[in-house]
Each structure stands twice: as C-alpha cells, then as structure tokens.
Amino acid sequence: MPTFILVAFLVATVVFVLLSLPGIEYLFVAGYIVVQYVVLATAWNILGGYTGYVNFGSAAFFAIGAYSSVALITFGTQLEDLLPESLASPLSLIFPLPIPVLILVSGAVSGLVGFGMGYLTLRLRGAFFAIATLALAVVLQTLVVNWDFVGGSSGAYVVRPSDFYGLTGYIQYLFGLMLALAVGAISVARAIERSRLGYGFAAIRDDELAAEASGAPTLRLKLIATTLSGALMGMAGAPFPYYIGFLQPQSAFGLEYAVNSIAMPMIGGTMSWIGPLIGAILLGTLQQVANVTISSAVNLLIVGLLLIGFVIVAPNGIVGLVQERLRARRTK
C-alpha cells in the first residue's frame, strides 16, 4: 500500500512537471477540470461501482462542497459585522482559512449529508436511494438560491488569496491540490478494494439478500460507502469557488457533474479503481478538447451517447473489454 501511494505521488509529480514545461497556463486551467473529474468519478465508483447503488446527485454533493467553502470565505470577510469584537479579532488571525482546511470542512459536511441520505433510503429498495439523490439536487439548489449569505441566485464573488506557497501561479496551486486529492481518492478506493470492506461491498452488489443472510452488516457497509463517497465529492467541490472566481447555483449544480461522474466509471469500468481513472482522463480530455473546438452542448451529447452505448454494448467498460481480449488471447 505505501508503495502504491508513493508511486501515485511520483506519477502526479511527473504530470505536474510535464504540464508546466510548455509554460501555457491554460493547460492547468483545463487539467484542473480533468483531475477534478478523476476525484468525482472515483468517489462515485466507491458507492456505485463497488456496492451497486446509483447516485444521481453528484452535482449536489459537489455543490455542497463548493458552497461550504463560499460560506466560510464569506464568513471570514464579514467577521467584524457578524461577531462581537472580542471574538472577531482572534478569529481574523486564522481567516481566510487555507484551502486544505476548506477541503476538510467541505468533506465533513457533504459526508454528513451522504450519511443522512443513506440512513433514510438505504433500508428500502435500491431505487429509492437513486431517486432521493435526484430530488436532493433540486432541493439543495432551492435552498442555495434562497440563501442570500452565499450569494443566492445571483451568485457570489470569491477573491483569490495572494499567497500560493512558492508555486508560479494560483492556478498551479489549485491544480496541485486537486492532484493530491485525486491521489488520495484513488488510494482510498484501491485500499477498499483489497480490504474486508471491499469484499463486503462486492457481496452487497452481487446479492444483498445473500450478504445479509451470511452475516454481513449490509446497512452499516452501505452507510460507510455513501458517507465516504459523498465526502470525497464534497472535497472535490471545495476549491471550485477559488477556481471559478464567481460561483452561481447553476454552475455548481450543473448537470454535467451528475452525468460525467456516472458516465466516466461506466465507460472506464466499475469493478476496480483504474476504471474511473481511465474513464475520467479519456472523457475529461475529450470534453476539454471538444469544448474549445466544437461546442459545450455537442460535447455533452457525445457523453450521453457514449454512456448509453457502453452500458448496452460493453457493460464492464474499457477495462472489461481489455480483460476479455486478454482472456481470449490466452485461451487461443
């Protein structure tokens, strides 16, 4: 396990260095989105791929992360107005909070929401969870639109802090953070796969009744999965306000997050950690290119059609196709 994390960090460092070589800042701007999708797809797969419970509300969890950050940032700028002098002055030393702290707080908040959703719906048939996550996105958007403290429907401006810890620019700092988050998410996913937890998840996915009958604590396992998956999605959303500079409910709750975080693991392959990684890098890069060269609506259409095509023709994704090919060659 430690070797894996070490190798993953090495790969991440190489990616970072390679991207900074041409000296084009846009590579980081586009790369950030791709790496963000790596985190989202991996997070989705921990619940969807390992336990077989579909979450349509990735956008909601992502937005919870983003808006937790906005709330904390806004709170930091209005300390004097919101709190008495005696409290405001010591707090002004730690505000604005550094982004890693925002990531942790956002992770905690969205993990809690994931837990609550799971607790209410996972004792019932699987489809209820999926439907509840769909509805959650609409309702959270309603709450945010009505919540003036974080900008309401008109959105909130976020001023980027001036220091970025010795890196050449702020976007490089954000990209580096997201890269570290991706390494963390993938390590967690891989560790789960090889643990008792992972076997429990797989048992639920294959036959929940049989898992329950053989003594697997299915509800507890499912709650661990929803909490972990929700927390990671929220963490992916936490730096987003600083990335975008101006956060509106429509952009934080964008349908493309929900679609991509399902399509990427499905297209890559849901059985192991490498599937979402492959799917996110392929689809994410494809979309960044299509965004620049064609249009954003067309590239979403491509994602939708790929998703439908893959679930019908190649149910185990690219990883499944490769494995089949290898097996066929071996038997020849």
Added chain:
Amino acid sequence: MDFTLLINAIIAGLLIGGFYAAVTAGISISFGMLDIVNIAHPAFIILGSYIAYIVNIKLGIDPIIVSIIMLPAFYALGDAIYRIYYQSFEKRGAESLRGLAFFFGVLFVTEVVLILAFGVDYRYVEAAYIGPTLSFSFVDLPLRILVPFLVSLALFGALQLFISRTFTGRAILAVSQDQGALALMAADPIRIKRIAFGVSIATAAVAGALLIILQPVEPSVGREYIGRVFAICVLGGLGSLPGTLIAALLIGVVESITATFYGPSWAPAVSFGFLLLTLAFRPSGLLGR
C-alpha cells in the same frame, strides 16, 4: 392568514395537482407496476411538449388534439425502448445499476438534443382557452389551468378503466405481482410488460401537451418534475393509480400554499420533503399494498 388567498391557493393547488396526476401516471405504471425505474419519463414529457408546440405553431392545431394524434407514436417509442431495455438489462439481470444509467443517459440525450434543436428559450402554444379566466365571486379559475385539470382527470379515468376492466390491464397488475405465475397462465409476461411500458410512455404525449398549455417550456424544465413525480408515486403507494391521484392533489395543494405564503422559489422543496418523510415513516405509501 388571508382567507380569500388561502381558498384560491387550495383551488389552484387542486387544479395543478390534477395535472401532476397526469404527469405521474406513466411513472405509476413503469416504476410502480413494472419495477422499471424510468427516470427519463419527464424528458419524454418535454418531448411531447415540443411536438405539441411545433404542430401548434406550424399548423395551428390544438395541442391536446395533437397529443391524442401522437399517442400511437409514443406507444411505439415506449415499445422500442422496452425491447432494448429487456434485451440489454432485464434479461441479463443487470437492471439496477446499468438500467438506471441507461435511462439517465436517455434523459440527458433527449434534453441536449432539444437544446441543440430549439435552444434554451421558453416556448409556448396558442389556444382559445389560454388567457380567459372564469370567476365565481372571489374564486378565480384560469382556463389555462382548468383545461389541463379536466383532461388529466379524463386520462386518469381512462387508465383506471383500462387497468381494472380489460384483460390486458389485469394482466399488467398480475405481472407486477408475480411474473412467473403469469407465464403459467399462458400469458407472455414480457409482452404484457412491453404493452404496459408503451402505455406509460404514451401518457407522456398528453402530459407534455398539458404542460405547455400550463406554462412556457424549455428543455430542462423536466428536471424539476423528476423529484416531484417520484415523490407523488411513492407517496401514493407503488402500483396504485387512485393513490397516485390523491397524492398528486395533496402535493399540488401543499406546493400551492407554500408558493402563495412563502414565495414560489420554495415550492420545489415541498415534494422532496414529502418524499423523505414518506420513505422514513410509511415506505408503502398512502394506498400501498
């Protein structure tokens, strides 16, 4: 609380609730009876709205008549989708994860295609009953809402008769209870499910026409309805059409009161609240089995 305002809110809620019943009827059949989680249903409703819109603008035909003409086409669409769904997912026993992703993809593709074809502008239709309002002392009944309400009730009555009186309808109820037993009675459960799914998509044609009479439509309007229709379906009790109607009226009234007294931007939260409360306290719904 203003009494006149309250009465008007309740009446408007009942009318809108009747319309919600038409929107949910298809889900009641597909999700409630066939166990097919067709989250793409609202997208088909929007498709129905746009077809009603095009024909209405180009040829000036009444949207409700258009939707009735479109029924066979939507039935065929549902039939085709069920064939794909059965071959690719149900037969392989992979309906939970991949079947859901499939419908999500269909929802998404339909929406994006509509955006590419028509843009994100709001579209509306023209008909004689859009505009005038019937007034009885202090109660206002806009025809724009009253007509969809009446058509919904007619659609709902027809569906209930079909399900409870015809052989095929009863076979649909039977397939929702025990598929294996139906096969023993020498009825093909797959064929029955295909017919039922076709009927459920056909209702989307009518619901779509009613939606665009009621309000201007743009491609992503359907998303608001996803949470609402499933909330109504679960609250009413899976597989119960009368339960669906009661639940639809109830949610319509509560949403309308919320919108009147707390502002329309809070209304979408109502159905979600109902959904969570139902799931937590009475998962079998009001009239569930």
